[in-house]
Amino acid sequence: HLTLGLIAQYADWDWEATERHYRRAIELSPGNATARTWFALFLARMGKEDEAVAQAAAGLDLDPLAHESSWLYLIVLGQLARHAEAVALGHKAARLHPLSVHVHWPTGMAHVGLGEPDRGLEWIRDGLACDPTNPYARAFEVTALAQLGRMDEAEQAVEALVSEKEGAFFSPFILAIAVLGVGDREGAVDLLEESMKAGDAMLPFINSPMFSPVAGEPRFEALLDALNLPNLYGVDSILRHRQAWPSLPAR
Numbered sequence: 424h425l426t427l428g429l430i431a432q433y434a435d436w437d438w439e440a441t442e443r444h445y446r447r448a449i450e451l452s453p454g455n456a457t458a459r460t461w462f463a464l465f466l467a468r469m470g471k472e473d474e475a476v477a478q479a480a481a482g483l484d485l486d487p488l489a490h491e492s493s494w495l496y497l498i499v500l501g502q503l504a505r506h507a508e509a510v511a512l513g514h515k516a517a518r519l520h521p522l523s524v525h526v527h528w529p530t531g532m533a534h535v536g537l538g539e540p541d542r543g544l545e546w547i548r549d550g551l552a553c554d555p556t557n558p559y560a561r562a563f564e565v566t567a568l569a570q571l572g573r574m575d576e577a578e579q580a581v582e583a584l585v586s587e588k589e590g591a592f593f594s595p596f597i598l599a600i601a602v603l604g605v606g607d608r609e610g611a612v613d614l615l616e617e618s619m620k621a622g623d624a625m626l627p628f629i630n631s632p633m634f635s636p637v638a639g640e641p642r643f644e645a646l647l648d649a650l651n652l653p654n655l656y657g658v659d660s661i662l663r664h665r666q667a668w669p670s671l672p673a674r
Contacts, residue, residue, distance in 0.1 A: 424448035433624040456486035460495040467502040497529040504632040509533035524550040528560040540570035566604035596625040606671040632667035
């Protein structure tokens, strides 16, 4: 049921089946930390904040030394724009998993979300030292550089990612993060639409705070409607009163 839930979530984009399978997996094996943490991530994307955090915390309590329990909890907190909590958890998790890029880049982005791009860039680059190929860390490095006003470096990093996409498959969703990081709203939504057409497995993360700067744009809202996902950070949205993300740099 855990496997079927993952397939329903990332391949089929069937949220009813996703929730049904995850809940059945937990019913069959309440002590399974993996089932609880992946379910928590799904719940966060659906805007079910309290249950998402409760499931993620339960997963970490069940297996406190597990890498997966830590970094998925970090992603849950990031999805909900609970940046201060993510920073605290990330610093703790990094002591247990010092070579994990998956711990470092979410912690870095939590610092960016708190308006600390200098600390964010430091954490993201520590993650890239662990794995220089990680696409999320490379995309978020762009965001941190742009927030620091280092636009030439940020634009060069975007160009490098675009050239990789032209030469082989590179997730248009992840490239959209980098493009939006330098303030290109239209280009970012173009890439999200391309991601939809490609069936990009990462597209269900579209309602993350990093895309809050375009959350009110009609084409972005149309993508959410097509995916049957809530707009967590737009006008009249579930988390509309939360400071989700710093302002984009001017282009």
